[in-house]
Amino acid sequence: MGGAMGESDKTPRRSAKKARCAIYTRKSSEEGLEQAFNSLDAQREACAAFILSQKHEGWTVLPTLYDDGGFSGGTMERPALKRLIADIEAGQIDVVVVYKVDRLTRALSDFAKLVEVFDRRGVSFVSITQQFNTTTSMGRLTLNVLLSFAQFRAGSHRRTHPRQDRRLQEKGHVDGRHAATGL
Numbered sequence: 001m002g003g004a005m006g007e008s009d010k011t012p013r014r015s016a017k018k019a020r021c022a023i024y025t026r027k028s029s030e031e032g033l034e035q036a037f038n039s040l041d042a043q044r045e046a047c048a049a050f051i052l053s054q055k056h057e058g059w060t061v062l063p064t065l066y067d068d069g070g071f072s073g074g075t076m077e078r079p080a081l082k083r084l085i086a087d088i089e090a091g092q093i094d095v096v097v098v099y100k101v102d103r104l105t106r107a108l109s110d111f112a113k114l115v116e117v118f119d120r121r122g123v124s125f126v127s128i129t130q131q132f133n134t135t136t137s138m139g140r141l142t143l144n145v146l147l148s149f150a151q152f153r154a155g156s157h158r159r160t161h162p163r164q165d166r167r168l169q170e171k172g173h174v175d176g177r178h179a180a181t182g183l
Contacts, residue, residue: 028072
């Protein structure tokens, strides 16, 4: 048969480039981590399923676990994150996959540092529930906006603790602001 169908049959099929995918998971508290199937397992399972859906693109899951249970996203001082960065620097990872961006970090400045490492080593970043990809300028902009909200949420969450609220009230603050006087 001639025509377009025959022409496309002659075109060699493009093989997918291999992409070694590292899954990073994090949970702020240790609560529930002792369970047989916990939040870290759920995050990892969802990420692995996403990577499997990209098998036609050459994506494979690396066997190394990068799990930080009981560590805040507001700091880079996390053992699994340090191992992830070291493995990226060693050229062992092509794609970092997370369930949500805030699992990687809640601090915009830390995210900027991580993106710098990713860029330097040619590593892509994917958040499976938010469909973000750092290879485009729009993806980078969207991620920065999302992290700004995550940083805001983390800051407002700190203020909701009763002990801090009492201290603020004792100093004359209402909802974190000075009480209005002279009305």
